[in-house]
Amino acid sequence: MLPVCRCPAHSNTFHQGVRAAPCTVRKTDYAFEMASSNIRYGEGVSKEIGMDLQNLGAKNVCVMTDRNLSQLPPMKAVLESLVKNGVKYKVYDNVRVEPTDSSFKDAISFAKNHAFDVFVAVGGGSVIDTCKAANLYACHSDADFLDFVNAPIGKGKPVSGAVKPLIAVPTTAGTGSETTGVAIFDYEPLKAKTGIASRAIRPTLGIVDPTHTLSMPERVAANSGFDVLCHALESYTALPYDQRSPCPTNPINRPAYQGSNPISDVWSRHALHVVAKYMKRAVRDPEDLEARSSMHLASVFAGIGFGNAGVHLWPEYMKPHGLSVVLTSPAVFNFTAPICPERHLEAAEILGADIRQVKREDAGAVLADTLRQILYDLHVEDGLGAVGYTKDDIPALVKGTIPQVGQSPPSYVYSWVKL
Template sequence: MCFSAAATCTVRKTDYAFEVTNQTVNIKFSVLQDLQNLGAQNVCLMTDKNLSRLAPVKAVLDSLSKTGVRYKVYDNVRVEPTDTSFKEAILFAKNGSFDVFVAVGGGSVIDTCKAANLYASHPDADFLDFVNAPIGKGKPITRALKPLIAVPTTAGTGSETTGVAIFDFEPLKAKTGIASRAIRPTLGIVDPVHTLSMPERVAANSGFDVLCHALESYTALPYNQRTPCPHDPIARPAYQGSNPISDVWSRHALHMVAKYMKRAVRDPEDLEARSSMHLASVFAGIGFGNAGVHLCHGMSYPISGNVKTHSAKGYSVEHPLVPHGLSVVLTSPAVFSFTAPMCPERHLEAAEILGADMRQVKRQDAGAVLADTLRHFLFDLQVEDGLGAVGYSKDDIPALVKGTIPQERVTRLCPREHTEDDLSQLFEASMKIY
């Protein structure tokens, strides 16, 4: 659906419409019927080494076996994927002649599978052809991809609902990605039982991604203030700016995070809380998948990409890691204090949803109130005390700013214009948050 609010782009510089794309998300356990409905003959199942031994993958393998269809498993997905790990998965997909892809895992697995499907369908494409500009060429995707079924095992990225695949671009030590509705999964199978195996810190960091997806998309630059106005609807970006429909999803996700996230982190057996956070991830994914995110995510990419020695608790990886959700949320108090003057009512509403006492709060207090509310939320969930606690110092700020600058796909949706000096101050303010 396309919603038009004004005249076409022959007479205006900002966009005049926003698009809402439909997404099928099922809540069920088995992919058996879906594979049969797709007429699958040769399936590629992608996961990671840890998940390959756990119940979610075993359940999907049981379904595959019952169909009698051929399949191959790629279990070498890297947690926080890189351009190198994407290329390894792409090569596997190109050599397999698969007609259906199934991704079982968190955002790293689903994003890797999206990229593998994309480049297997475009075997002659250069890797940078579809990567977001200015790092890549950002070419539009015009060829049909194979069906992709996403089975999320974390409650955070919402990747089962979006046309985005994120990776660390190693030459720049910063994250970038591919953004196109064409790579969005055909089907998302959301089963909260799959999330019960998440360790406490994985549940927390995944939940912080949901929190920031909701907050950033709700406070993003409105769609009718985004420039440039596309010359053709096909040129309209996947991230369009906040709009009346994305607002519904983002606001509801924020309510669910406020009610259930602490329970879901503290008690892995709390099925109601884990189920609700799984749904919140989907809702926030639909919200930001149409509206976009802004500074927390834009600044998070170099935080993850420049990691030195930090070893994240609860993750079975051998490389240094600042998990995505953690890298996003560490800057949130500073970011929302900075953006509040542009839409104070939305920042105040978010603070109230998250539990702030709004009596005697003034409009001009919006940034401080939301920032303090976030600090309390993070402190209650035992989050590291800022960037300094994950290995960064003020000496690293120039590199972090440099890694943020290419993230214009998301940073341009910040409701407040910002300079490199502003980014430096936000990173400095985020070195310690309590």
């Protein structure tokens, strides 16, 4: 009888005593791990946050937001709940929209100076990501800033120590940051976008209150929706988890972004269905609570999907982020389609394309045309030239993009193709 294999894939009791091939070192991973924040959803649910903080035994709470949101109803609702429940807090409202390493460091300094025991983020992805970073580095005060930043820009060290509880209150229907262990920022020295990816920094709770989305202007609703669309598409067409390398020697080294997998696929596909049904309505009518509520949930769905699978080819060259990724999406998915045409065709069909007579080799073109139609219907600029770029800008754009697509796990980018 052959010796029992002792590798992690076969060392459980189910496999003990059965014939097995000798264990060999794999080059690609064999497992995926699902992680997501707890999510509470409902109209007006923000008023419960003060009770949540009481339940956590919070004594000194950091509330992070940006200057604009500090004067808007979502922030007012949160602070009223804190006051009503006698929660002591300090507000940091200097979060930068589309954060940088410098703005992260400013928030980190604030957090380190006040010994907070719980963090609350009220805002979009920029606020939530900044709060994650502030929490992480306040709890790891001896760490260098680049220690936890994704390689190759940073050292990509795993987060082994505990962080404080973080409650996220998203006010846009786009990033899904309330579900993920990822914090994204612009690294100014290289003019490149990178981030920190660790399950340890995901929020303890995401409070998803759809009434907050009613204050989003039309363009914010559109750009946020494009973020949901691209997150769902990219995670669904990302490299499968069992083709990602290297295989981790310890589970702590398995990245948060692992590649497409059967569970992430469910969330990503469902997000696409919701986007197809409600996105245009949500953009065109800010009072359409059903549409805006549905897009808020779609953001959560896509966040769970891409927060575990990852994304792939998303050049980052302008603000806002949703507009940046969607402008290039037709070219991106035309490029990636040859490796998994079936998934690209399925996505095109979900988004409204008739694929009954489409050949596999035309999958990329069909999905690209479907995306262009969505952009046209929502009055989005057509291509880089329409937003002010010329051929002379291409070298700088490429230089800023290359550090993103060359990252080693844990990373923000997984691609079907070798670049």
